[in-house]
Amino acid sequence: QVQLVESGGGWVQAGDSLSVSCAASGSTSSIYSMGWFRQRPGKERELVAAMMLSSTSTYYADSVKGRFTISRDSAKNTMYLQMSKLKPEDTALYYCAARRLGIGIPLRADQYHYWGQGTQVTVSS
DSSP: OEEEEEEOOEEEETTOOEEEEEEEEESGGGOOEEEEEEEOTTSOOEEEEEEETTSSOEEEOTTTTTTEEEEEETTTTEEEEEEOSOOGGGOEEEEEEEESSOSSOOOSGGGOOEEOOOEEEEEEO
16 A cells, blocks of 8 residues: 655745645555646646656646646655645645556546545735
């Protein structure tokens, strides 16, 4: 089993930057890929960014390209999402997720095995 705990969410103004973290524990050696999802009020959960742990491959949703950066500190078993130029439409509950095995970067929520509890990011205009 893998446990994921997000932190770092908060309230910011449009144009600001914010970083959220996801600390993994448990059977972390089994993790193949990780991602950040977000769920806005009344919307489905959507993939924002994802990465494969065994390579430099990353994925970004079009809506965040050039503004968000996903990274990982393997020594700390922690994944990060650095968000800049935040917009009110980035307001959402942000979740980190992990997948045990696979080929490529999974893009659907049902392809991930483990989930954190979420951290709220609120961007005011």
